[in-house]
Amino acid sequence: MNINMTLIGQTIAFAIFVWFCTKYVWPPLSNALNERRKKIADGLDAASRASRDLEQAQEQAAQTLRDSKEQASQILEQANKRSAQIVEEARDQARAEGERIIAGTRAEIEQEINRAKEELRAQVSHLAIIGAERVLEASIDEKAHRKLLDELAAEL
Amino acid sequence: MAAGNDVTPTAYIQHHLQNLTFGNHPENGWSLAHSALEAREMGFWAIHLDTMGWSIAMGVLFIWVFRKAGKIATTGVPGKLQNAVEMVIEFIENLVQGAFHGRNPLIAPLALTLFVWILLMNTLKLIPVDYFPELFMRLGVDYMKIVPTTDPNATLGIALGAFFLILFYSIKVKGVGGFAKELSLTPFNHWALIPFNLLLEIIALLVKPFSLAMRLFGNMFAGEVIFILIALLPFWAIWLLDVPWAIFHILVVTLQAFIFTTLSVVYLSAAHEHH
Numbered sequence: 001m002n003i004n005m006t007l008i009g010q011t012i013a014f015a016i017f018v019w020f021c022t023k024y025v026w027p028p029l030s031n032a033l034n035e036r037r038k039k040i041a042d043g044l045d046a047a048s049r050a051s052r053d054l055e056q057a058q059e060q061a062a063q064t065l066r067d068s069k070e071q072a073s074q075i076l077e078q079a080n081k082r083s084a085q086i087v088e089e090a091r092d093q094a095r096a097e098g099e100r101i102i103a104g105t106r107a108e109i110e111q112e113i114n115r116a117k118e119e120l121r122a123q124v125s126h127l128a129i130i131g132a133e134r135v136l137e138a139s140i141d142e143k144a145h146r147k148l149l150d151e152l153a154a155e156l
Numbered sequence: 157m158a159a160g161n162d163v164t165p166t167a168y169i170q171h172h173l174q175n176l177t178f179g180n181h182p183e184n185g186w187s188l189a190h191s192a193l194e195a196r197e198m199g200f201w202a203i204h205l206d207t208m209g210w211s212i213a214m215g216v217l218f219i220w221v222f223r224k225a226g227k228i229a230t231t232g233v234p235g236k237l238q239n240a241v242e243m244v245i246e247f248i249e250n251l252v253q254g255a256f257h258g259r260n261p262l263i264a265p266l267a268l269t270l271f272v273w274i275l276l277m278n279t280l281k282l283i284p285v286d287y288f289p290e291l292f293m294r295l296g297v298d299y300m301k302i303v304p305t306t307d308p309n310a311t312l313g314i315a316l317g318a319f320f321l322i323l324f325y326s327i328k329v330k331g332v333g334g335f336a337k338e339l340s341l342t343p344f345n346h347w348a349l350i351p352f353n354l355l356l357e358i359i360a361l362l363v364k365p366f367s368l369a370m371r372l373f374g375n376m377f378a379g380e381v382i383f384i385l386i387a388l389l390p391f392w393a394i395w396l397l398d399v400p401w402a403i404f405h406i407l408v409v410t411l412q413a414f415i416f417t418t419l420s421v422v423y424l425s426a427a428h429e430h431h
Contacts, residue, residue: 002177002195002196002198002199002202003200003308003309003312004177004179004198004199004200004201004202004203004204004309005179005200005201005202005203006175006202006203006204006207006208006307006309006310006313007309007312007313007316008313009203009208009309009313010207010208010211010304010309010310010312010313010314010317011313011314011316011317011320013208013211013212013215013313014269014273014313014314014317015317017215017218017219017269017273018262018265018266018269018317020219021219021222021265021266021268021269022261022262022265022266024219024223024226025219025222025223025226025265025268026245026264026265026268027226028226028227028229029222029225029226029229029241029242029245030245030249030264031229032226032229032230032231032234032238032242033242033245033246033249035231036231036232036234039231
């Protein structure tokens, strides 16, 4: 327990250890700690930025979806309208065509009737002449009575 | 009590509290002291080989481990060693930030050195008291006191180192005049009270290293004596007292290193402050 040179030796040892620690031990460790602190702070920053971006992107996606849905319903409505129109047009066309065909047929029938009447008239006049001939027994001049007979036939 | 039955308890305790001293004996010249008396007769020109050896070994261990951690330190995911070392570093950084209000890049490494070095030296105390004295006795070395902080030379030596730094920074920051003014004109700012102030302030200044050294030495030495006394019990009873005392000393060992470090930082902080 005597005080002796150990005192001085300890002071010197202490000074050397402090010097060495200050120069070679402390700086790398302290730097590593500070750098890691900075890196973590940066990482946290980046994470919060990314989450903000994600939120924005999600909002955008929802907006796009809403827009496209609206557009689709518009297109559908238009298509429906158009198809109704087409059907209406087709119906009108069909009706007109039908009427046209009916009219044509009617005219044809009329024509046939007229022709039949004409023929009938001719034959009747002919038969009348033959009948008269038979009655008169060729005493009548066909030529002389032709005009009279034609007039008669026209009255039928 | 490994020293055998032929040794009295007093002799046993004295033996365990004697440092391995090498010095200039008036009769034997430069030699190892073979008794406490011889060691005392050597006076100031002697050196405690065990104190020096163990303290330097602990200092080198500290430097080696921390240097190794510093070399492999990455900013990425730290390994186990790096983690442990970084915990100590952060602890010291917080301590210095809380207690030191100046700007000085030396303070934090200084506090780290003080804390870890003293902690390691104190921890040697948890090694059973007989191991090293007995081992060295077998090797032909008379004395071996392995805990450097139970030697007042060691604690006072470290405290003197801190004291020189306090003086150095007081003069560097305040100038010789400023420092002299602080010593002579506080706490009573009147010319007639300068001698009184000087006396007061110089005592206050000198008490700083002395209290640092004595607090650490006292705690460690007292603990060591208790360990030695416990070792005098019959071998089957030793653990009954030894284990609680050792567990308690895990606290004391850490606490004393912490107190020494914190007070050194506080004193150095005061040295940097203008009044």
